[in-house]
Amino acid sequence: QVQLVESGGGLVQAGGSLRLSCAASGSTFSIDRIGWYRQAPGKQRELVATTSSDGSNIVYRDSVKGRFTISRDTAKNTVYLQMNSLKPEDTALYYCYARIGGTYSYWGRGTQVTVSS
Numbered sequence: 001q002v003q004l005v006e007s008g009g010g011l012v013q014a015g016g017s018l019r020l021s022c023a024a025s026g027s028t029f030s031i032d033r034i035g036w037y038r039q040a041p042g043k044q045r046e047l048v049a050t051t052s053s054d055g056s057n058i059v060y061r062d063s064v065k066g067r068f069t070i071s072r073d074t075a076k077n078t079v080y081l082q083m084n085s086l087k088p089e090d091t092a093l094y095y096c097y098a099r100i101g102g103t104y105s106y107w108g109r110g111t112q113v114t115v116s117s
Helices: none
Strands: 002-007 012-015 016-025 030-039 046-052 059-060 066-071 079-083 092-100 106-109 110-116
Touching: 002 092, 002 106, 016 030, 016 092, 030 066, 030 079, 046 066, 046 079, 059 066, 079 106
Parallel strands: 012 110
Antiparallel strands: 002 016, 016 079, 030 046, 030 092, 046 059, 066 079, 092 106, 092 110
16 A cells, blocks of 8 residues: 655746655555656546656656656655646646556545646
8 A cells, every 4th residue: 555645736827837746655665656647627637757666767748848857755755746837738636646566556636736827
C-alpha cells in the first residue's frame, strides 16, 4: 500500500510558475514508477510526467516538454513537478500517481491548478 498526498496547486496568471509536491508514504520502497497525471473538466485523465524509481527513464507529454520538470527526492519520498510558462490549457486537477510491481497503481486526491489568461 502507498499513500500519496499532493500540495502546491493554486491560481496563477499565464506565464507564471508553480511547483507541485507529492509526498509518498507506506511501501515506498516498492514503487517502480511515480509521477503526475491531470484531468480537466469534461476530459480524460492524461499523463503529464512520470519517472522511474531511479530517474533513468522520464516521460513527458509533448505539450509540457521544455516547460515542466519532474524530480524526485528519495530521502524525503517526495516527487515534484516544476511548472513554468503556464498556459490556460494547463488548468486541471493534477494527480500524483505511483506504480508498484509494474501492475498496481495508486493515486492521490489531486491538487487544483488554475491558469488565468
